[in-house]
Amino acid sequence: VTGAPPGQDASHEALVDALRRTVEQQYHxxxxxxxxxxxxxxxxxxxxxxxxxxxxxxxxxxxxDGLILAKLPSREARRLWIRRIVDQDGSAGAEGGLExxxxxxxxxxxxxxxxxxxxxxxxxxxxxxDAYVNFCRLRPWPEAVAASxxxxxxxxxxxxxxxxxxxxxxxxxxxxxxxxxxxxxxGERDAGEALALVTDVARTPPExxxxxxxxxxxxxxxxxxxxxxxxSPQGSRRD
Amino acid sequence: VTGAPPGQDASHEALVDALRRTVEQQYHxxxxxxxxxxxxxxxxxxxxxxxxxxxxxxxxxxxxDGLILAKLPSREARRLWIRRIVDQDGSAGAEGGLExxxxxxxxxxxxxxxxxxxxxxxxxxxxxxDAYVNFCRLRPWPEAVAASxxxxxxxxxxxxxxxxxxxxxxxxxxxxxxxxxxxxxxGERDAGEALALVTDVARTPPExxxxxxxxxxxxxxxxxxxxxxxxSPQGSRRD
Numbered sequence: 091v092t093g094a095p096p097g098q099d100a101s102h103e104a105l106v107d108a109l110r111r112t113v114e115q116q117y118h119x120x121x122x123x124x125x126x127x128x129x130x131x132x133x134x135x136x137x138x139x140x141x142x143x144x145x146x147x148x149x150x151x152x153x154x155d156g157l158i159l160a161k162l163p164s165r166e167a168r169r170l171w172i173r174r175i176v177d178q179d180g181s182a183g184a185e186g187g188l189e190x191x192x193x194x195x196x197x198x199x200x201x202x203x204x205x206x207x208x209x210x211x212x213x214x215x216x217x218x219x220d221a222y223v224n225f226c227r228l229r230p231w232p233e234a235v236a237a238s239x240x241x242x243x244x245x246x247x248x249x250x251x252x253x254x255x256x257x258x259x260x261x262x263x264x265x266x267x268x269x270x271x272x273x274x275x276x277g278e279r280d281a282g283e284a285l286a287l288v289t290d291v292a293r294t295p296p297e298x299x300x301x302x303x304x305x306x307x308x309x310x311x312x313x314x315x316x317x318x319x320x321x322s323p324q325g326s327r328r329d
Numbered sequence: 330v331t332g333a334p335p336g337q338d339a340s341h342e343a344l345v346d347a348l349r350r351t352v353e354q355q356y357h358x359x360x361x362x363x364x365x366x367x368x369x370x371x372x373x374x375x376x377x378x379x380x381x382x383x384x385x386x387x388x389x390x391x392x393x394d395g396l397i398l399a400k401l402p403s404r405e406a407r408r409l410w411i412r413r414i415v416d417q418d419g420s421a422g423a424e425g426g427l428e429x430x431x432x433x434x435x436x437x438x439x440x441x442x443x444x445x446x447x448x449x450x451x452x453x454x455x456x457x458x459d460a461y462v463n464f465c466r467l468r469p470w471p472e473a474v475a476a477s478x479x480x481x482x483x484x485x486x487x488x489x490x491x492x493x494x495x496x497x498x499x500x501x502x503x504x505x506x507x508x509x510x511x512x513x514x515x516g517e518r519d520a521g522e523a524l525a526l527v528t529d530v531a532r533t534p535p536e537x538x539x540x541x542x543x544x545x546x547x548x549x550x551x552x553x554x555x556x557x558x559x560x561s562p563q564g565s566r567r568d
Binding site: 161 | 391392393394395396404408411415417418419420421425427
């Protein structure tokens with residue numbers, strides 16, 4: 091950044107601030123279902139319902155990341171991005187995030203087949219996930235990358251979640267919480283890389299506004315998942 | 330395959346035969362420009378023209394492979410496919426195929442910038458490459474994977490090409506031929522994996538016909554590249 095004109099520095103910082111503020115205000119850590127989860131208020135059946143439905147989102151992460159990879163502008167950018175796919179799918183001798191999520195389900199008493207057959211995936215969850223995958227398929231890459239920036243808050247949420255599960259849901263085998271542990275360090279790295287890609291390319295006010303709008307859209311996707319999963323009557327209201 | 334009904338075995342073998350026959354008859358090893366290249370008949374400027382234009386194809390390989398990856402049906406299939414992207418883009422400490430191709434260009438006296446700025450890429454080459462990328466973007470994954478099966482003959486062609494360059498174009502620094510060397514073993518592995526994916530899923534006559542048609546289409550893409558690059562008057566005729 092040294093040597094950049096002062097105006098550019100200021101607008102770069104303003105973009106980072108706007109992105110952070112968007113996540114802080116609209117990420118699903120504030121959703122009533124998530125608050126209830128972390129306060130220990132979920133019944134076993136609700137925890138399982140969340141795990142099964144969230145798996146539908148998880149299994150589409152490498153799909154959307156493949157679509158983003160195909161539109162990134164350089165091999166340097168692809169070299170960073172490809173690691174996200176490996177993180178989820180795993181590689182020889184290294185279990186990936188999808189396998190870790192299936193184990194979370196098993197630790198909570200959900201059979202692996204019941205996650206993979208998707209019979210319990212709610213229509214609104216399918217639609218929200220489709221919306222996200224199609225966003226990454228159809229929008230310019232800086233917006234698709236900006237949408238991934240919910241990772242800015244994910245590591246903190248994962249640490250809270252591990253503590254909450256240990257405290258409130260001791261019937262879930264703690265080994266099953268490995269997915270959350272993996273995402274603490276992966277999420278920090280991913281967020282840093284994505285933030286650099288976006289701020290490096292979003293230079294004009296419309297480009298910066300599009301990046302913030304993409305992140306807002308992604309927050310809505312995650313919020314909608316919890317709306318659909320939440321079985322409490324107040325679940326979908328937001329005040 | 331043991332235990333499969335005899336009819337299925339036979340149709341499986343018939344598909345493999347049809348795919349091999351398609352490549353043997355329609356792959357660009359038979360194109361007049363390739364025959365001239367391997368017989369030592371190209372002027373320096375023609376060799377350079379081929380390298381610059383073919384680079385436009387090369388740099389779209391990870392793009393089409395990202396699109397295929399995003400539509401593969403399982404993480405097992407993605408785990409195989411992702412290696413193709415790493416082969417081209419490289420990874421920390423390991424130069425990839427794109428870098429090797431740029432070095433081939435340099436070894437033949439083409440500046441790296443002249444390959445990357447694409448000013449000498451011919452319109453017909455752009456159109457053919459676009460057609461291939463869009464085929465992988467829009468068609469079902471078994472067809473996109475079948476289109477990759479030109480790899481069935483690529484390793485043999487690479488070995489011939491290395492010998493031809495050493496013999497006929499000694500002004501190209503032999504270290505620049507590393508790209509062709511890499512593709513001998515990578516191509517064999519890639520072809521085997523893709524053939525297994527396709528034959529495993531193409532079970533009905535229309536599915537098998539679609540796989541063969543996809544491979545024919547891909548042969549036309551590669552043939553069109555050489556038609557465009559070929560500067561000899563007979564170049565585009567095929568008897």
